[in-house]
Amino acid sequence: MNKVVEELGKIGIVPVIALDDAKNAEPLAQALINGGLPCAEVTFRTAAAEESIRIMASKFPELVVGAGTVLTPEQADRAMNAGAKFIVSPGLNPKVVKHCIDKGYPIVPGTSNPSDVEVAIELGLDVVKFFPAEAAGGLNMIKSMAAPYTQMKFMPTGGINAANLKSYLDFNKIVCCGGSWMVKKDMVAAGDFAGIEKLTREAVDTMLGFEVEHVGVNLNGADVAEGLADTFAKAFGFEKKVGNSSVFSGKGFELMKNGGRGTNGHIAIATNYIERAMYHLEKRGFKFEEGSKVIKEGKLKAVYLEGDFGGFAIHLKQK
Numbered sequence: 001m002n003k004v005v006e007e008l009g010k011i012g013i014v015p016v017i018a019l020d021d022a023k024n025a026e027p028l029a030q031a032l033i034n035g036g037l038p039c040a041e042v043t044f045r046t047a048a049a050e051e052s053i054r055i056m057a058s059k060f061p062e063l064v065v066g067a068g069t070v071l072t073p074e075q076a077d078r079a080m081n082a083g084a085k086f087i088v089s090p091g092l093n094p095k096v097v098k099h100c101i102d103k104g105y106p107i108v109p110g111t112s113n114p115s116d117v118e119v120a121i122e123l124g125l126d127v128v129k130f131f132p133a134e135a136a137g138g139l140n141m142i143k144s145m146a147a148p149y150t151q152m153k154f155m156p157t158g159g160i161n162a163a164n165l166k167s168y169l170d171f172n173k174i175v176c177c178g179g180s181w182m183v184k185k186d187m188v189a190a191g192d193f194a195g196i197e198k199l200t201r202e203a204v205d206t207m208l209g210f211e212v213e214h215v216g217v218n219l220n221g222a223d224v225a226e227g228l229a230d231t232f233a234k235a236f237g238f239e240k241k242v243g244n245s246s247v248f249s250g251k252g253f254e255l256m257k258n259g260g261r262g263t264n265g266h267i268a269i270a271t272n273y274i275e276r277a278m279y280h281l282e283k284r285g286f287k288f289e290e291g292s293k294v295i296k297e298g299k300l301k302a303v304y305l306e307g308d309f310g311g312f313a314i315h316l317k318q319k
Contacts, residue, residue: 001153001175002106004086005127007064008155009175010279011039012207013165015200016068016157016180017188018043024188025052029060031193032183035200036280039064041088041178044075050082057083068178073099080105088155088178090131092116097123108155112136117149127153127175134159139168146173162206166272169207179203204280209272213317216246216254216266225255261304262313274300274318281305281316 001009008014015032017040019025025048032040038060042053044067056065066086067079073096076087086106089096093109100107101124110131111117120128130142133156137144142154156168157178168177182199219225229240229249238250247255260266271277278288292304292315304315 001126002086004064004066004106005108005155005175008039008086010276011037011064012169012176012273012276013037013182013203014039014041014066014155014157014176014178015183016041016043016178017183018045018185019048019052019188020046022048022051022055024191025055026059027191027193028183028188028196029056029063029065031197032200033060033063035182035197036204036283037182037200038062038283039066041066041068042084043068044071044079045069050078053079053084054082057085070096072096076100076103076105076107088129088157090129092119092128094119094123097125111154114145114148117145117152121149121152126151127155129178130154130156132158133168134164139164139171142168142173143171146171162203165203165207166209169273207272208277208280209270209319210277211270211319213268213270214248214252214254215312216256216260216262216268218256218259218262218265220259222247222257225257228255229253260313261315262311263308264311266304266313266315267309268302268315268317270317270319272319274303274316277316278303 015037042049053065053067056063064085066088067084068088070076070087070089076099087100088108090110092111097107097109108127108129110129153173153175155175160177160179161181165177168174182203183196187195225247229247232238232249233240241248245257249255287306289304289306293300294302302315302317304313
């Protein structure tokens with residue numbers, strides 16, 4: 001998989017935008033970055049697309065900006081010369097795909113049926129767009145199509161929104177989703193970039209789904225831990241479960257028999273997608289303890305953030 005597409009997968013959501021006026025490119029890019037989505041697919045449906053890409057790419061080098069609705073090799077060249085880092089097309093035009101591959105441009109062409117996917121495989125691609133996602137059969141169609149094509153992954157776009165986002169991203173053959181619900185055209189026209197930033201942040205929060213799973217409390221000895229668990233069971237009916245190093249009291253407390261990370265204990269934050277969560281938290285300035293990773297069956301299950309948070313260590317946990 002191309003490195004640019006890999007990064008889009010870590011981001012999780014690709015805002016699909018159509019700009020009628022290039023003056024909106026800079027504040028819109030800033031709103032997306034501030035909201036937590038440092039990427040954009042600028043559609044070539046408008047005359048302002050090329051200049052908008054140029055502005056975004058030059059002002060915000062950290063932004064993964066691409067060109068969408070690319071229909072010809074000439075448009076692909078214009079987009080990449082303006083600073084686009086990837087090309088997206090609504091359909092699969094072998095001429096456009098071959099041109100991009102020959103030039104070294106990352107391209108994600110549109111597909112909607114098995115024949116399209118087989119052409120993409122023949123052209124050497126391992127990621128394709130699925131468009132228009134909901135109208136073409138949605139997640140069930142992608143799952144059905146993906147079954148015989150074990151190496152192919154998809155980027156669905158069209159009808160994706162906050163309500164169905166997680167159902168798409170939960171399927172492991174989906175790299176990321178394209179959507180426009182956080183960059184509504186009327187909000188762009190009205191200059192409501194604060195509103196766009198808010199919707200963008202909400203989209204990221206919905207995707208990551210952070211929740212406090214339990215609080216770990218450092219105690220001195222197994223007897224103390226079990227005694228506190230017994231007290232909680234008597235007072236609140238919390239079920240006691242004794243483990244090797246800790247005692248769980250209900251789902252909310254992990255009572256550490258002989259202390260543990262953090263001065264006072266630890267806080268477990270569950271997330272829908274732990275590796276995406278790491279990417280986004282690193283963008284927010286947080287770091288992780290590499291040696292703390294818990295990997296089971298080849299998949300990351302938990303990892304601690306670096307630092308102390310009010311006397312507590314914090315670790316992410318895959319839901």
